[in-house]
Amino acid sequence: MGEFRLNPKYIQKFDAEDLKDHQFFPINKNQDGKLIIASVGKNKNDLEFIQSTSKLQTGLEVEVFQIEEKSFLREYKLIGNGIYHRFIIIQRGRKIKPRGEIFAVISNKGGVGKTTLSIELSYQFRRMGLKTLLVDMDLGNADISNKLKEFPPNTLYDFFAKTHSLDELTNKLELGIYFIPGESGEFKLANMTWSQKQRFFREITKISSSYDVVLLDLGAGISRDVIDFALLADESVIVTTPKDFISGYAAGKAAFTRFVDIQAKKIGDDSDEEIIFSPWYVLNQVKNYQQGVEYFKTIKKTSNNHINQQSQFKFVPEYLGSVLYDREMIDSAYNSQKILGTCYPNSELGRSILKIASGLMHVKNELKLQNKSSGLKRFARILGLAKPQEVI
Ligand SMILES: Nc1ncnc2c1ncn2[C@@H]1O[C@H](COP(=O)(O)OP(=O)(O)O)[C@@H](O)[C@H]1O
Ligand SMILES: [Mg+2]
Structure with missing residues (x-):
């Protein structure tokens, strides 16, 4: 078990459309300096894509955990609204889920x-x-x-x-x-x-x-x-x-x-x-x-x-x-x-x-x-910034 709070500084380094298409998002760096990634992981080539873009955009190796698709879609909207959850890692099964x-x-x-x-x-x-x-x-x-x-x-x-x-x-x-x-x-x-x-x-x-x-x-x-x-x-x-x-x-x-x-x-x-x-x-x-x-x-x-x-x-x-x-x-x-x-x-x-x-x-x-960068605003724009009421 471990817990990470999503750090938007890493989100900004990725292209919002890439995150959406390949169904993943970065959460934060772990103690070993690796970037924790939540990924739905439905397609084999997603993982390869995640590894290579992360290396390119952040210079970091990744550690990928699986998130349920429903959770992914909701978190993706919340991130666009500037709301960043904490995530709990369940080592067994290499799964990850958000918590309030x-x-x-x-x-x-x-x-x-x-x-x-x-x-x-x-x-x-x-x-x-x-x-x-x-x-x-x-x-x-x-x-x-x-x-x-x-x-x-x-x-x-x-x-x-x-x-x-x-x-x-x-x-x-x-x-x-x-x-x-x-x-x-x-x-x-x-x-x-x-x-x-x-x-x-x-x-x-x-x-x-x-x-x-x-x-x-x-x-x-x-x-x-x-x-x-x-x-x-x-x-x-x-x-x-x-x-x-x-x-x-x-x-x-x-x-x-x-x-x-x-x-x-x-x-x-x-x-x-x-x-x-x-x-x-x-x-x-x-x-x-x-x-x-x-x-x-x-x-x-x-x-x-x-x-x-x-x-x-x-x-x-x-x-x-x-x-x-x-x-x-x-x-x-x-x-x-x-x-x-x-x-x-x-x-x-x-x-x-x-x-x-x-x-x-x-x-x-x-x-x-310490964020609220233009990168994040851009991310929200691409998403069309879901109205808060539409999140659930
Ligand atoms: N902003 C406010 N303006 C006027 N009265 C208030 C305000 N906030 C709380 N009250 C009133 O103060 C009283 C105490 O509030 P309460 O929420 O029960 O306090 P606590 O839980 O700290 O004991 C209640 O009668 C409440 O209606
Ligand atoms: Mg009271």
Whole structure:
């Protein structure tokens, strides 16, 4: 097993029509400096073509894994839309398949809008044509169910009690998103052993290959348990508000401290490789967007001043976006058994959440992989840039 995130830098080096005709695409370089390729591999001469073009265009030898044709066609469209999945290699059979990004939504305090944003973001991902799974991890206080008025009979509790698999607990909602409910009552993440947490993560990673996005709404607060879950996810999103931004900063710092503990054990003493922890920040309930930007700047400045940036471990918070305060609009949507995204899709509030959803799928890739080259745009043009809704 191994996992690679598609790096668009390699895609640009190939001709989009060649990729389409010979049904393959490059994913990333592996540790041996070879280029990992996903190929449908129906025709014998495809392999020869892949080897020779790769050598010519990238100078790299290739390692080819087989992808299902259906998956290939979908990924090809997604790549054209600037969405790059992670891919899991299954050594046996030399197969490869995409898996959805797992986002953990956290905050230091309750009441900042974490659950509301988790629901609204999931819905916006769905509108972007992405298959989305929303998991209510706020065990003890199943707030997503309360907000959506959806109370399926079985909950995450049944997963931890070993009577149900995560797949069996998944419900498709009318909103078009998939949902695993939490449990109301005494059950808490804190009651869970490390091996239970690992079992959860093994299974959520496994089922993430059936989705484009998995969103975990973690309980309020930054107990060790919440942070462990956040660090097991691919990315963390920290929700905070102007009123609570100090605790928003504290949430990032606490996650970073734990991150350093875990990483330091992993890498040993003699490595001086720079290791970055870079969570996303969303400022919710702002008066205007400028206010959100200003508060984020303060969080960034505080972390520069108060966290040792000399060490090999760096804390680099990133700004994802702000959402305006509009109590009336949110109440009116949720009181009529709807959500903001369905009630007021074109409102300023609705649009700001769409922007955040889109940022999560695009911007981070670009920050991390430093691309958005003309080559990629050309690739999208050749594809005719499928409209997001047409992806699924
Ligand atoms: N942008 C916003 N403007 C106005 N009210 C909001 C906004 N976001 C969330 N709320 C309200 O704040 C309260 C707390 O939100 P919730 O999502 O339950 O927070 P959390 O999950 O962080 O505890 C809810 O009543 C919700 O309707
Ligand atoms: Mg909540």
